[in-house]
Amino acid sequence: MSAPPLQPTSAAEVQEAVRTHRRLLPRGGGSKPALSWPHEGQTVLDLSGLSGVLEYDPGEYVFVARAGTRLAEVEALLAQHGQYLPFDPPLVAQGATLGGTVAAGLSGPMRQRYGGVRDFILGVQFVDGEGQLVRGGGKVVKNAAGFDLPKLMVGSLGRLGILTEVAFKVFPAPKATATLLLDFPGLEGALEALYRLAGSPIELYALDLQPPGTLVLRLGGLPEALPARLEGLQAFLGRGGEPLSGEAETAYWRSLNELNLGEGALVKVALTARRIPALEQALGQAPRRYLSAGNLLYLAWNAELKALDTILQAQGLSGLVLKGATHRPQIGIDLGQVMGHKVTKALDPQGKFAQEPYAAQD
Numbered sequence: 001m002s003a004p005p006l007q008p009t010s011a012a013e014v015q016e017a018v019r020t021h022r023r024l025l026p027r028g029g030g031s032k033p034a035l036s037w038p039h040e041g042q043t044v045l046d047l048s049g050l051s052g053v054l055e056y057d058p059g060e061y062v063f064v065a066r067a068g069t070r071l072a073e074v075e076a077l078l079a080q081h082g083q084y085l086p087f088d089p090p091l092v093a094q095g096a097t098l099g100g101t102v103a104a105g106l107s108g109p110m111r112q113r114y115g116g117v118r119d120f121i122l123g124v125q126f127v128d129g130e131g132q133l134v135r136g137g138g139k140v141v142k143n144a145a146g147f148d149l150p151k152l153m154v155g156s157l158g159r160l161g162i163l164t165e166v167a168f169k170v171f172p173a174p175k176a177t178a179t180l181l182l183d184f185p186g187l188e189g190a191l192e193a194l195y196r197l198a199g200s201p202i203e204l205y206a207l208d209l210q211p212p213g214t215l216v217l218r219l220g221g222l223p224e225a226l227p228a229r230l231e232g233l234q235a236f237l238g239r240g241g242e243p244l245s246g247e248a249e250t251a252y253w254r255s256l257n258e259l260n261l262g263e264g265a266l267v268k269v270a271l272t273a274r275r276i277p278a279l280e281q282a283l284g285q286a287p288r289r290y291l292s293a294g295n296l297l298y299l300a301w302n303a304e305l306k307a308l309d310t311i312l313q314a315q316g317l318s319g320l321v322l323k324g325a326t327h328r329p330q331i332g333i334d335l336g337q338v339m340g341h342k343v344t345k346a347l348d349p350q351g352k353f354a355q356e357p358y359a360a361q362d
Contacts, residue, residue: 102166159344
């Protein structure tokens with residue numbers, strides 16, 4: 001029987017846990033269970049008690065919070081001041097936390113306008129593999145001193161250290177939004193339009209592809225300007241489409257944020273739009289959605305993950321399993337580089353955060 005999770009409520013307690021346990025697996029809100037499935041010998045570190053916003057200055061568009069803080073709490077606080085997280089973190093309703101979102105490197109559809117989580121993280125505090133409390137970055141937008149530890153922690157999956165605090169910059173939320181759904185006869189026509197939009201000066205909050213041939217475009221700005229902008233968008237593409245606005249539009253994106261694409265495992269794949277045609281031929285009927293002008297794919301895979309692993313390897317792509325029964329969430333090609341392994345050994349020389357044990361002298 002596995003040991004019950006540890007539940008620290010302070011950075012000092014996280015340090016003590018690292019110093020006294022051989023192998024640890026950090027877990028936040030449990031919204032991405034495939035990333036918090038412990039291997040034999042690992043002790044789960046439940047960080048949900050390490051929560052709360054520590055600093056927030058709406059005038060400076062910056063906040064600092066503990067890593068276990070739920071995104072829903074942060075979004076509610078920001079909304080009171082007309083602000084939001086522009087990288088549009090997913091799985092908010094499922095209890096996703098700031099630390100888990102950073103560690104998994106997750107962004108949502110509206111990252112198209114301003115960028116992903118890496119573009120908005122300013123500072124981190126984390127505990128390394130020797131129990132030391134490490135700080136990187138800061139609380140100001142321009143901070144170039146030292147190595148960029150905050151960006152290094154994005155997508156690290158807890159392998160470099162256990163996040164205890166994060167600092168983010170935020171933006172003013174759009175006053176209003178509107179969405180246009182455009183159906184094309186097939187994938188080729190939809191991709192041609194996607195390429196045109198991605199290379200145009202048109203500012204879109206979302207540029208998604210829903211196979212086989214539907215583009216989903218979202219605009220944001222002043223409510224009185226949106227109708228004319230929608231008309232301009234339709235004229236640019238030479239087709240009408242189905243507009244969404246008001247509560248129906250808000251509900252559409254709220255539902256998409258939950259990433260309930262279908263039965264099976266939920267997998268994230270980073271790619272480029274030029275890779276889509278070949279990948280589409282291999283994926284079959286798996287429900288999926290391409291975000292951010294085709295640079296990010298979320299799909300539901302209701303078959304053996306080994307089959308998807310083989311597909312991604314053949315395509316030269318890497319995937320991350322967020323939900324599903326697996327002890328190996330990283331599938332496809334191995335993106336680990338020599339520099340990455342050296343950084344891991346420097347921050348975690350005893351392999352306390354590794355998926356599999358490794359000898360410190362390796």
